[in-house]
Every structure is written in C-alpha cells, then in structure tokens.
Amino acid sequence: MLIRIQGGRVVDPTDGRDAVGDVWIENGKIVAPSERTPDRTVDATGCVVMAGGVEVHSHIAGGNVVMSRLLLPDLYVSESAPNGHPFAHAGGSGSWVGANYAKMGYTTAVEPALPPSNALATHLELADIPLLDRGALAVLGNDDHLLQILRDGEGKNAVRDLVAHTLSHARGLGVKCINAGGASAFKDGVLKLSLDDEIPVYGLSTRKIMTALLDAVEEIGVPHPLHVHCNNLGLPGADDSFVSTLDAAEGRRIHFAHAQFYAYGAVDKENPLTGGFRSAAERITEAMEAHPNATFDVGQVVFGQTVTISLDVLRQFAGRKGANPKKWALSAGDAEGGGVVPFLYKPRGGVSSLQWAIGLELMLLSKDPERTILTTDHPNGGVFTEYPRIIHLLMSREEREKEIATLPAVVGERSSLPTIEREYTLSEIAQLTRSGPAKLLGLTDRGHLRVGAKADVAVYRDSPDRTAMFSRAKLVLKDGETIVEDGEITTWRFGRTLELDVEADAAIVKRSETYLQDRYGQGLDSFAVPDAAFSETENFEDVACRA
Amino acid sequence: MAAWVKGNAADTDAAVDAAATLLATARTPVFAGLSAELAAVRAAYRLADRIGASLDPAAGDSLYAELGSISASGALTTTAPEALGRADTVLVIGKRPWDGDLVAELAKTKPVRGRAAGADRSVLSLGGSANGSSRHVAYGVGNASLDVAIGHLRAFVRGNYAGEEAFGDLAKRLLAAKFGVVIYDAGEIGEAGTDMLLGLLKDLAETTRVFALPLADPFQGRAVTQLAAWTTGQAPRVGFGRHLPEHDPWRFDSARQVAAGEVDAALWLASLPSPRPDWLGSLPAIAIVGEGSADARPETAEIVITVGVPGSSAGGAVWNERRGVIGYVEATGKAVADTAASVIAGIAKKVEEKGASC
Numbered sequence: 056m057l058i059r060i061q062g063g064r065v066v067d068p069t070d071g072r073d074a075v076g077d078v079w080i081e082n083g084k085i086v087a088p089s090e091r092t093p094d095r096t097v098d099a100t101g102c103v104v105m106a107g108g109v110e111v112h113s114h115i116a117g118g119n120v121v122m123s124r125l126l127l128p129d130l131y132v133s134e135s136a137p138n139g140h141p142f143a144h145a146g147g148s149g150s151w152v153g154a155n156y157a158k159m160g161y162t163t164a165v166e167p168a169l170p171p172s173n174a175l176a177t178h179l180e181l182a183d184i185p186l187l188d189r190g191a192l193a194v195l196g197n198d199d200h201l202l203q204i205l206r207d208g209e210g211k212n213a214v215r216d217l218v219a220h221t222l223s224h225a226r227g228l229g230v231k232c233i234n235a236g237g238a239s240a241f242k243d244g245v246l247k248l249s250l251d252d253e254i255p256v257y258g259l260s261t262r263k264i265m266t267a268l269l270d271a272v273e274e275i276g277v278p279h280p281l282h283v284h285c286n287n288l289g290l291p292g293a294d295d296s297f298v299s300t301l302d303a304a305e306g307r308r309i310h311f312a313h314a315q316f317y318a319y320g321a322v323d324k325e326n327p328l329t330g331g332f333r334s335a336a337e338r339i340t341e342a343m344e345a346h347p348n349a350t351f352d353v354g355q356v357v358f359g360q361t362v363t364i365s366l367d368v369l370r371q372f373a374g375r376k377g378a379n380p381k382k383w384a385l386s387a388g389d390a391e392g393g394g395v396v397p398f399l400y401k402p403r404g405g406v407s408s409l410q411w412a413i414g415l416e417l418m419l420l421s422k423d424p425e426r427t428i429l430t431t432d433h434p435n436g437g438v439f440t441e442y443p444r445i446i447h448l449l450m451s452r453e454e455r456e457k458e459i460a461t462l463p464a465v466v467g468e469r470s471s472l473p474t475i476e477r478e479y480t481l482s483e484i485a486q487l488t489r490s491g492p493a494k495l496l497g498l499t500d501r502g503h504l505r506v507g508a509k510a511d512v513a514v515y516r517d518s519p520d521r522t523a524m525f526s527r528a529k530l531v532l533k534d535g536e537t538i539v540e541d542g543e544i545t546t547w548r549f550g551r552t553l554e555l556d557v558e559a560d561a562a563i564v565k566r567s568e569t570y571l572q573d574r575y576g577q578g579l580d581s582f583a584v585p586d587a588a589f590s591e592t593e594n595f596e597d598v599a600c601r602a
Numbered sequence: 603m604a605a606w607v608k609g610n611a612a613d614t615d616a617a618v619d620a621a622a623t624l625l626a627t628a629r630t631p632v633f634a635g636l637s638a639e640l641a642a643v644r645a646a647y648r649l650a651d652r653i654g655a656s657l658d659p660a661a662g663d664s665l666y667a668e669l670g671s672i673s674a675s676g677a678l679t680t681t682a683p684e685a686l687g688r689a690d691t692v693l694v695i696g697k698r699p700w701d702g703d704l705v706a707e708l709a710k711t712k713p714v715r716g717r718a719a720g721a722d723r724s725v726l727s728l729g730g731s732a733n734g735s736s737r738h739v740a741y742g743v744g745n746a747s748l749d750v751a752i753g754h755l756r757a758f759v760r761g762n763y764a765g766e767e768a769f770g771d772l773a774k775r776l777l778a779a780k781f782g783v784v785i786y787d788a789g790e791i792g793e794a795g796t797d798m799l800l801g802l803l804k805d806l807a808e809t810t811r812v813f814a815l816p817l818a819d820p821f822q823g824r825a826v827t828q829l830a831a832w833t834t835g836q837a838p839r840v841g842f843g844r845h846l847p848e849h850d851p852w853r854f855d856s857a858r859q860v861a862a863g864e865v866d867a868a869l870w871l872a873s874l875p876s877p878r879p880d881w882l883g884s885l886p887a888i889a890i891v892g893e894g895s896a897d898a899r900p901e902t903a904e905i906v907i908t909v910g911v912p913g914s915s916a917g918g919a920v921w922n923e924r925r926g927v928i929g930y931v932e933a934t935g936k937a938v939a940d941t942a943a944s945v946i947a948g949i950a951k952k953v954e955e956k957g958a959s960c
Contacts (some may be wrong), residue, residue: 116832118927124831128849131835135845145847147835175919176928179640179834199687199715228874242781242811255717296659323858372807384677387813389684389925395676516859575683581922582928588919588930590641590943 056094058535063099067106068425068482069490069503078104080510083535087506099514102529105125105485106504107162107511109492112282112312112352113365113433115152116166116180116191118173119393123362123434124382127397130362130434140547149183155440157186157539160513160528162550163493163501166191167282167312168366169197169581172389174225175584181552182594186538188550190496190598192282193227194366196235196264198390200570206257208531211270213563218271220559220567227586228496228553228598229279230272230348231312234286235264236367238391248369249286250299261286262303269307275557276600278497279465280308280350283316288370291328292321294335298342306348310495313354313432314339315414322469334409334470336416344422349564350495352428355414355445358402364435364450374398400437412472418449419475427492433546442488443525449479449487450521452573497598498553510535603854603893603940604908606900614940615948617907621869621888622952624905628867628886630843631655634856637821637876639918640829640928642890642909642942647833648652648872649950655869656841657858658831660876661823664898666851668816669837671788671796678803680783680813686711690718691774691779691812693726694738695799696748698787699817703784709736718780720728726775728755732908739894741772749795756802782812788817818923821876825921825928857881858939872897873909874920888949910938 058080065076079086079093114120123130124147131146133351142150156164164184167179169191180187195201195218204213219281236254237245243255251260264285272281287296289384297317301309311317318339323330360379365371368385371394375383379399386392400407414436419425429446433439448455452475459466459473467473479487493502501509513528527542538546575581586594605617612620625631633646636659650657651862659665671677682704685692692708699705709725730746743751757763758773776782784803788796799814806812818824823838830838836849852858859865860881868887870879881951882889889903892911900906910916913931915938922929 118828121828121831122677122837125669125827125837126676128673128836133835133846135849141648142833142847145834145836148847149832151835172925175925175930176828177918179928180828183644183832239716244780244811256719358787380676382676384672385679386677387680387684387811388680391679492821574687575925577922577924581925583930585917585930587917587932589604590640590644 056535057089057091058095058097059093059100059222060104060514061528062322063102063104063519065104066481068486070505072504073482077207078504078512080512080532080535081459081590082464083510085504085506085508085510091174097514097530101517103481103517105513105516106489106502106508107513107531107533108160108488109496109498110161110164110430110439111428111492111495112167112430113164113439114166114168114435115164115433116149117168117170117182119364119366119395120180122395123364125383126382126395127362127478129358129369132177132287139543140379143544149180150185153185153187154544157531157544158527158542159440159525160515160531161187162511162531162533163498164186165189169193169219169225169227170366170391171225171582173590174582178226178552178584179588182589182591185547186533186544187551188553188596190228190231190368190553192224192231193225194231194233194391196220196232197238200567202239202254202257202259202264205259205267206261211267211274214267215271215274216560216563217567218268219557220563222275222277222278222555223557223559224579224582226554226595227593228555229277229282230268231282231284232265232268233284233365233391234288234367234369235261235268237261237286237367240330241369241372245339245369246373250296250303264302265300269304269309273307276602277555278598278601279495280310282310282312283438284312284367288316288367289319289374291319291330291332293317293319294338294345297339301342301346301349309349311349312419313430313435314351315356315410315436318413318417332409334413334416336413336420337471339417340420343426350426350428352430353414354430354432354436356400356407357409357431357441358400358407358411359437360397360399361434361437362395362397364393364395365391366393366435368394403462405463405465408466409469412466412470415455416470416472416475418487419477424486425488425494427436428492428495429487434586443575446484446525447521450484452476463514480499488490497601549591552594553598554595554598556599603900603938604905608904609900614907614945617905618945618948619952620906621905621949624867624886624888625869625949626953626956628653630865631867631869632856632859632865633657633871634778634879635660635870635872635876636826636838638871638873638942639916640825640870641913641918642873643826643829644833645943645950646869647830649946649953651842652950653953654843654845656854656859657838658854659823659826660821661819661826662839662855664742664787664819665823665827665838667793668788668794669849670793671800675797675800678807678813679799680815682924685783685815687715688713688718688781689783691724691775691782692720693724693728693776693782693784694730695728695752695784695786697731699785702817704905709738713781716781726772726777728772737803737854741768742844748791749798751804752791752795752798756798756805758811759802759805767956776806776812777809779810779812782806782810782816782942784812785815785817787817807839818921818926822874822921825919826873828928829861835891841949856857860885870903871942873911873916878902890945909940909942909945
C-alpha cells in the first residue's frame with residue numbers, strides 16, 4: 056500500500072527538514088515521493104510529522120519490575136479495556152506500557168536491565184508488550200564468572216568472549232554495567248563504593264571492571280556503547296563519580312544512565328553526606344562537551360508517587376531508609392539481584408524540586424540534544440507518560456516560570472534553571488526523543504524519516520499546549536500500519552524484540568557450561584531463551600554488529 | 603490425544619467445542635489450577651479476560667502467605683545457588699524445608715564465594731525436624747506456633763529480650779553470620795510468620811547480611827505470579843467480571859467461591875501435576891490435564907481434555923526451582939500435537955464464534 060502523509064510540518068533533524076511537506080510510505084518503509092496515486096492519503100495539515108519515538112532506558116520488564124507490582128499493587132489504576140485490546144488498561148501491565156508509549160508516538164522501547172540469569176522471563180514479559188519493538192541490555196559487572204576472569208588476569212580476549220557469549224545467550228541488544236562490583240561488595244558487607252575502591256575477595260575495582268567491559272563492547276562491535284550506571288547514585292558529590300567515570304573511559308564510547316541522579320554537587324565538600332547538594336548540571340555539561348565520546352539519558356524527576364527499581368542493590372539498600380510508603384524489597388540474587396523501593400517525590404518539596412530542576416537544567420544547558428536523551432528512568436524518576444509535560448517545559452520558558460513560581464526558593468538558590476531562557480525547538484525535541492536515541496542504540500533504520508527508514512511515524516496536531524499535543528498523537532504508524540488514531544489504539548499488533556547478531560566462541564561456550572554446572576548444578580540450557588518459548592512465531596529480529 | 607465429554611470418549615475438537623459452549627454460556631466461571639507451562643497460563647488469562655472469569659492457582663494459599671507480606675512490608679531474599687555458594691549460617695524454620703534436598707546439600711557443603719568462603723557452615727533449625735538426618739543445631743519452639751517463635755527470636759535480635767536462653771544464643775549466631783540464609787515455607791509459617799520473619803531480617807540487616815529463601819510451591823505458583831503481574835499488573839487471583847482485572851485474594855479464592863455457590867462453571871488447568879480440587883465434580887467443569895496423569899480419565903470432570911506434559915511430551919516455560927527462575931524445558935519424549943495452550947486457544951476461538959455471555 057502506498058501512503059502519503061500530506062501537508063504536515065515534517066521535522067527530521069537528520070535530514071535538515073523542518074518545513075511543510077509530505078512523507079511517503081510503502082511496504083512498511085519510508086519511500087521517495089511517487090508519481091503514482093497513493094492508496095491512502097493522510098491529511099496532516101496543521102500537524103507535526105516526526106519519526107516514531109525511541110526509548111533507551113525504561114524499566115518495563117524483568118523480575119524487579121514484577122516485584123514492584125507485587126510490592127505496590129495500587130500504584131497504577133486499572134480501567135475497562137476496549138474490546139479486542141486485552142489488558143491495555145490494566146495499570147502497569149505490559150499491555151498498558153505498550154499502549155501508553157504508542158499513544159505518545161513512541162514505537163521502540165528498550166529495557167536497560169536484562170539479567171542473564173533471568174533472561175527468559177524478562178524476554179517473555181517484553182514479548183507481551185504490544186505495539187512496540189523492544190530490546191534489552193544484558194547486565195554484566197557483578198557476576199562471579201566475569202570477576203573471576205578479571206581477578207585471574209586472563210586478559211581482554213577472555214573477557215570479550217564471555218561478554219559476547221552472554222549477549223548472545225541472553226539475546227541482548229547491548230551491555231550495561233550497574234555500579235560494577237557493587238552488588239558483589241554489598242554481599243560482603245560493603246555499604247559504599249567509589250570508582251577505585253577495592254571489591255572484597257576479588258581485589259578489583261569498579262574502574263577495572265568497567266574498563267574491561269568498555270574494551271569488550273568495542274571489540275565485539277556492539278552498536279550501543281557500554282551503558283553505565285555509575286557508583287554513588289543520588290548522593291551529594293555524585294558528580295565526582297560521573298566525571299571520574301567519564302575520564303576513566305579514556306575516549307572510548309560510553310553512555311551514562313540517568314545523569315540527573317549524578318548531577319548533585321556536595322554543598323559541604325568536607326561533609327558531603329550531611330550538607331545537602333546543589334546542581335552540578337553545569338559541571339556535567341562542561342564535562343560532556345569535552346568528551347564527544349559520551350552520551351547520557353536524563354532520568355528526569357516527576358512530582359508524585361513512584362517506585363524505584365534498580366539492580367544497584369547497594370544503592371537500593373541505602374535507599375530503604377527513605378522508602379515511602381515504608382516497605383521495600385531487596386534481593387541478593389545471582390550476580391546483581393536488585394532492589395525495589397517506593398518513593399514519593401514530594402510536590403513542592405525542597406529536595407524533589409531541586410531534582411526536578413536539575414534534570415531540566417541538564418537538557419536545557421546541553422549544546423548537543425542528540426547526545427542528551429529524554430528519559431525519566433521509568434519509573435525511578437517518574438512514569439514515562441509524563442514525557443509530554445517535560446517536553447512542554449523544555450519548549451516554553453513561560454510554562455517553566457509558572458511551575459517554578461510554585462516551588463521553593465531552593466530551585467533558584469541551588470540551580471540555574473530560573474535564569475535559562477532557552478526554549479527547545481521541535482527539531483531539538485526530535486533529537487532528544489528520536490534521532491538521538493536511535494543513533495545511540497545503533498538502530499539506523501529508525502529515528503528519522505529518510506528514504507529506507509522503517510515507517511514508524513508519529514503525527515501530532517500542532518498546538519502551543521505541548522502537553523496535550525504529545526500526549527495523544529493524531530496518528531501513529533508502526534511499520535506503515537496504523538496503530539493509533541486520535542490518541543486511541545486502533546490495531547493490536549506485536550512488534551519484535553531486537554537482539555544483537557553476535558556469535559560466541561566455542562571455547563567459552565564449553566567453559567561456561569562447566570562453570571554453570573559447577574555453580575548451579577545446571578548448564579546453559581537452563582539459561583536459554585529459545586524461540587519455542589514464545590507465543591508469537593517471530594519474536595526476535597537481528598541487529599548487526601558494527602563493521 | 604484422549605478426551606471425554608460427559609463420560610464418553612470424544613475427539614479433541616468435539617471436546618473443545620463442548621468446552622467453549624459451556625464457557626460461553628457461563629456467567630461466573632472460574633479458572634483454577636494453572637499448574638501448566640506459561641504459554642497455557644497466558645492463554646488462560648486471555649480467555650478469562652474475554653469471558654469475565656476469575657483465576658486462582660493451585661498454589662494460591664501458600665502464595666498469598668508470601669504475597670500478603672510482600673505487599674504489606676516487602677521482602678529480603680536470596681537464591682538457592684547464592685545460599686550454597688556464600689552462606690556460612692543457615693537457619694531452617696519449620697518442618698517442610700527438610701522434605702527437599704536443599705538442606706541436606708547445604709549441610710554437606712561449605713561456602714565457596716564471598717567473605718565466608720572456606721568457612722564451616724552452621725545449619726540451625728527452629729521448630730524443625732529432629733530426625734537427625736543432617737548435622738544441625740536444633741532450637742525448639744515448645745508450645746509456641748512458628749510465627750510466635752519467630753517473634754520471640756526477633757525480640758532477642760533487637761535486644762528487647764536478653765539472657766542465656768536458647769533464643770538468645772540463636773540470635774547471637776545470626777548476628778555473627780557473614781552471609782546468613784533463612785529457609786522456610788510461607789505456607790507453613792503463614793502470613794503473620796512471614797511478615798515477622800521479614801521484620802527479623804530487616805533488623806539483622808542493620809548489622810550483617812541475612813536473607814530469606816522461601817521455598818517455591820510445586821504447582822507453578824511462582825511462574826504464574828510473574829505472568830499475572832506483567833499481564834494484569836496484579837498478583838494471580840484476579841477476576842474479570844467487570845472487564846478489568848480486579849485483584850482480591852479473598853473474593854477470588856476458588857474454594858470459597860464454589861462453597862458459596864458463586865460459580866457456575868470451571869476450567870481446571872493441570873498439564874503438570876496438581877491436586878485436583880475436591881469441588882471439581884460438583885459443577886459443570888472442564889479439566890485440561892496431562893496425558894497419562896491420574897486425572898486423565900472420564901470421571902475427572904464433565905469435559906476432560908488431555909494434553910502434552912511440559913518436559914515430557916511437550917516443551918514449555920516452567921518454574922525452575924533450583925535456580926528460582928522461569929526456564930524452558932524441552933519435550934524429552936515424543937511431542938504430542940495438542941498442548942494446553944493450543945487447546946485453550948481453540949476454546950477461545952470457539953467462544954469468540956459463539957459469543958460469550960459476558
């Protein structure tokens with residue numbers, strides 16, 4: 056079917072487009088303008104046309120996400136779903152996740168924490184997220200097998216082979232390390248860990264583990280750079296961890312998760328944990344400008360109740376004291392485990408307001424929105440459905456001022472947000488939510504509207520009320536098929552889970568089998584993610600490694 | 603594959619059609635058991651959503667002893683492989699953990715990872731077996747119930763009680779653990795015991811590392827819980843009577859519903875072994891059971907359909923108890939054509955054609 060989206064304001068920063076024009080689609084791809092009469096014409100007059108949104112860091116599947124639902128079953132509200140849309144309105148369910156991303160014009164979402172020890176359940180859950188293409192990042196950095204190899208000084212090839220095999224077997228799209236060594240250290244009694252602190256028993260450090268993984272990711276040719284969750288998340292002085300980790304990358308590609316939670320400068324350097332924090336957004340921005348090898352996603356805070364989910368068990372253990380309501384779940388699992396801690400970002404609370412301001416500041420100070428990805432670290436900073444409101448705040452100084460006027464003075468005293476005049480353009484929003492994340496994930500077939508791209512397209516009614524505009528797309532196409540009209544799901548379909556096409560070395564396969572049998576009494580088969588486990592016949596789609 | 607309708611042998615298609623007719627006309631159907639591969643449980647939740655049924659896994663009672671505590675207070679857990687690899691201190695609560703192999707394996711081995719590596723492992727018991735099959739230090743509970751005994755122990759750990767009593771000694775051992783693990787069955791110690799145990803662990807966490815290792819039920823309850831959570835946002839006992847998932851552990855307890863006369867049809871899903879509910883023959887019901895199982899006979903229910911057994915005559919994602927995760931098992935024998943998932947999908951298709959009453 057030949058489709059013409061006609062007369063909309065087409066915004067594609069990768070092609071320098073920001074003007075009224077047409078977008079042509081055929082067989083699920085963007086095509087060049089055609090002389091033929093289209094089978095379908097979409098009148099996009101008065102609308103903005105963008106590529107489908109791409110999410111790089113949202114906790115939408117996995118054991119800790121499941122635990123969050125059991126711990127806080129009343130976080131989301133369930134409503135009656137329209138016929139034919141099973142569970143779409145079941146608050147917090149996989150279907151609810153898919154439906155709400157799609158309504159906002161998002162067509163791809165990546166779960167950033169795929170524990171190799173629990174890969175099948177995570178993939179089964181991802182597969183039940185409809186409408187979107189999905190992916191997940193395999194987590195490494197605390198597993199005994201990797202730490203043994205590093206401790207024994209086996210060299211880069213051994214690490215590379217283990218990483219490649221783990222990626223392949225867990226069917227990940229990329230690699231993430233979360234407070235590398237932290238979970239292991241926690242089990243051995245450690246409560247705080249910085250980049251060069253020794254990991255008990257192994258004699259390693261976060262720096263050694265992370266740099267080994269950085270090398271392995273480059274050698275394998277993983278398109279997405281190592282996705283790094285640093286030490287000391289959320290603590291005053293965490294900006295030091297961010298900057299020292301950035302330096303430790305020594306020019307290698309690196310992605311920082313939820314940078315907002317690290318942009319906290321200690322007010323009292325002598326007593327960082329008791330003196331409170333101030334914005335370090337300017338420091339982070341300067342560091343990013345000096346390191347073009349790095350990207351970050353923001354982890355914007357949203358006021359209200361949420362639940363924090365992280366495999367950073369060390370951080371979550373410390374965070375238990377701030378649980379609101381006062382309950383929490385923590386697992387000292389195989390490798391990372393994880394922690395689930397409910398949290399209330401108090402509306403107009405001093406700390407919450409400063410966190411809120413810092414996230415916006417990071418985005419507004421950034422000179423390169425394509426390296427600055429919009430996330431709330433869902434649900435850690437807040438629910439992803441708040442993206443339209445955040446976009447509104449980025450695009451309108453007036454809207455920010457109205458919000459700031461309701462907040463405590465600390466926002467002006469400890470951040471520069473009130474003085475920032477910048478207003479994001481639609482092109483910059485597209486960089487923040489489309490081209491930037493797609494490029495970061497190495498997904499060259501999406502995030503833009505150039506010929507050959509997947510026909511993942513979002514059409515929004517242009518409105519100064521950006522919250523309304525981006526909350527309910529007028530039209531969303533996934534692979535050229537209409538999935539949303541006037542903010543409602545029209546077609547219930549399933550996308551694919553994107554996995555990296557990577558081969559494992561036969562020797563490491565044999566070695567892993569031996570290791571796992573010794574440790575678990577079961578081998579690789581018990582960790583497998585076979586196609587046969589999935590109800591949809593074609594669940595996975597390969598993504599090629601870098602040349 | 604064998605199937606029966608009202609005691610008479612039938613082909614699977616005819617049995618599926620009869621099942622669809624029963625469910626399409628039912629007003630308050632219940633799906634029970636759910637002891638099956640995840641694909642079948644997934645299909646069951648979808649069918650329940652379609653016709654307004656409620657669901658209750660066979661493991662419901664023991665699951666909710668744990669789930670109630672999680673939603674009220676949380677959890678602090680570890681896995682069996684971590685216990686075997688790291689624990690220098692193991693406390694076994696109650697009798698049921700002694701039935702499996704894990705305690706004996708722990709008693710025979712030493713920790714090999716972490717700061718306790720190489721140390722001797724202390725196995726302690728509270729209100730447990732006195733059969734002497736594994737080397738351990740036993741602490742009795744006298745006439746107290748296990749939940750009260752755990753509360754008593756917690757008072758010593760917190761320093762509210764002091765003295766040379768046995769529980770004082772046990773508290774000292776737990777506080778001195780480098781990596782402690784407490785093994786129990788939530789169904790045995792109950793929700794109050796589970797909640798008190800979590801409080802004990804949280805108190806110990808201020809000093810050292812001690813984690814819970816609750817034993818999984820043998821009826822796929824853990825796997826069902828995960829699927830229910832990502833499918834409905836809630837734990838397993840939900841009802842779809844009002845076209846949205848309503849979670850209510852009391853209301854959707856299938857035994858209570860049947861006893862109260864609230865149910866007019868049932869689907870019992872048990873492609874894996876599961877205790878047959880004693881009420882199954884008391885109302886119009888469909889039984890989807892593993893081929894060759896004791897319940898694969900015409901008397902089991904009004905409609906009986908036999909299906910492949912995961913890990914034997916079918917593949918499937920099921921609970922892996924050793925690792926505490928969902929894993930995939932291949933068919934070890936000749937795979938059969940009808941799986942529980944395909945039968946339920948067939949019923950759903952027929953229900954769609956007939957038009958359900960809800």
